[in-house]
Amino acid sequence: MLNSLLSQLQPFLIPLCFLCAWGFIILLLWTVMSAIYATVKRSQIMHQVPCPNCQFFTNDYRLKCTVNPLVANTEQAITCQDYCPKI
Numbered sequence: 001m002l003n004s005l006l007s008q009l010q011p012f013l014i015p016l017c018f019l020c021a022w023g024f025i026i027l028l029l030w031t032v033m034s035a036i037y038a039t040v041k042r043s044q045i046m047h048q049v050p051c052p053n054c055q056f057f058t059n060d061y062r063l064k065c066t067v068n069p070l071v072a073n074t075e076q077a078i079t080c081q082d083y084c085p086k087i
Helices: 002-046 075-081
Strands: none
Touching: 002 075
8 A cells, every 4th residue: 555655756756855955955055154154244344443542542451442432443433523533
């Protein structure tokens, strides 16, 4: 009984498995490309942070900025009003 059922379904199983395998590969590639895109966008935003070029930036993990320590090296620091370039 099971053998006859499998022999009747075999013409449909091969294309179905083929489509599932390619669907999995496409989904995997889509996920990897999405992760790469998100990483590039995030790095572009973080490269706009002016803190390393500011004279108030200490580069010390305990106190990164003497004026705005909670905002230093974050996206909020992009529009920092206290930014003063190093001389």
